[in-house]
Amino acid sequence: MASDAHMVIVGAGLAGARASAELREAGFEGPITLIASEPHAPYDRPPLSKAVLLSEKSPDDCALFGDTFFADHAIDLKLSACVVEIDRAARAVLLDNGERIGYSRLLIATGASPRVLSAPGSELPGVVTLRTADDARDLAARLHYGQRIAIIGGGFIGLEVAASAVAAGCSVTLIEAGERLLMRAVPQEIAERIDARHRDAGVQFRFDARLAAIAGASAAEEVRLADGEVIGCDTVVVGIGAAPRTALAQAAGLDVADGIVVDDGLCTSDSAIFAAGDVCSFPHPLYGCRVRLECWKNAEDQGRIAARNMLGENLRYREVPWFWSDQYELSIQIAGLPAFGRETVIRETADALLLFHLSADGSLIAASGVGRAVGRDIRIAQMLIGRRARISTEELADPSVKLKSLLAAETA
DSSP, rough: OOTOOOOOEEOOSSHHHHHHHHHHHHHOOOOEEEEOOSOOOBBOOGGGTTTTTTTTOOOGBBBSTTHHHHHHEEEEEEOOOEEEEETTTTTTEETSSSOOOOSSSEEEEEOOEEOOSSSSTSSSEEEEEEOOOOHHHHHTTTTTTTTTEEEEEOOOHHHHHHHHHHTOEEEEEEEEESSSTTTTTTHHHHHHHHHHHHHHHOOEEEOOOEEEEESSSSOOOOOETTTTOOOOOOOOEEEOOOOOOOOHHHHHHHHHHSSSETTTTOOSSSTTTEEEEGGGGETTTTTTTEOOOHHHHHHHHHHHHHHHHHOOOOOOOOOOOEEEEEETTTOOOOOOOOGGGGGEEEEOOEEEEEEEEEEEBEEEEEOOOOEEOOOHHHHHHHHHHTTTTTTOHHHHTTTTTGGGGGSOOOOO
């Protein structure tokens, strides 16, 4: 890549910020522009639902890099800037302030936005989502002793907020449309352990629940369910998933299908434009289909690979997905995509419940776990999944067999 090439990155979340740093790490000396829609320098999102809500950290403590990092590395970080158009013919982006920035290569890392409720009363003050640092700061101010918190959605965000709210002395009711927690994210056995821990902490659940309305004179005061139940509240937290922010790419004529469509090198249908992180849909060789992942590791890894490929390298994205969530003293970790498993093997120890998910040919395709100490085993499982290891169900189920010893297992 010529030294006068201009690299432009739209979106300053983890994927975009990591890509900007990787461009310099790779030796690129030309101009880099990183465009952030928020007024904050790039920060880490996982602490927002935990340490920030509990006032153990401020949003500033979550910064991805030091105060002078971008200046020191000659990265032009534009804050509170919104790209309104991509002009592919001219290879330029247009900002909402009228500024036009040309690019040699463009990375779209616009992430995802929280899905919003359509029920009556959803626009009332006190109905909030949690995605940004400002969201976390505002919600933290609401979590104090005696407050009644209603949470719509039993996914990871809803559950992490529930754990933080309980720790802050709030009473919590979680409302889920499905029959259990984390319907699409974890197997039932894992969900049952999480459910039990939240109940022990005092969280109340409503499953198979349909929201009729949120009501209040001037702010949210109650959640009304379709069966007639009324749940009093001071704050309603909506956690019903996120949608990829593809409008910019779609308007530019790029291929979009549940995310911006990219190849295994993260290049879009335009060879000068790449996409990474929550916003992109990519082919995964392990599962033989396109997937879109909303997780920290995916954004981190894809930001690095996209940056290298913007410079002309030919790296392929083949990383095994990895997710985690911390709730109370429990760690929930998942390697791979359990939904693709055809057989499940259970291993239980004093500290954790582990599930190994096998494909039709017996290869380890995913692993999930919950407990006080699951990280090491899930990391080893992640390596085994990447090697497409075939391991006997007896060894997987036996806690006396160390997973590390299985790294020598036959691979496909």
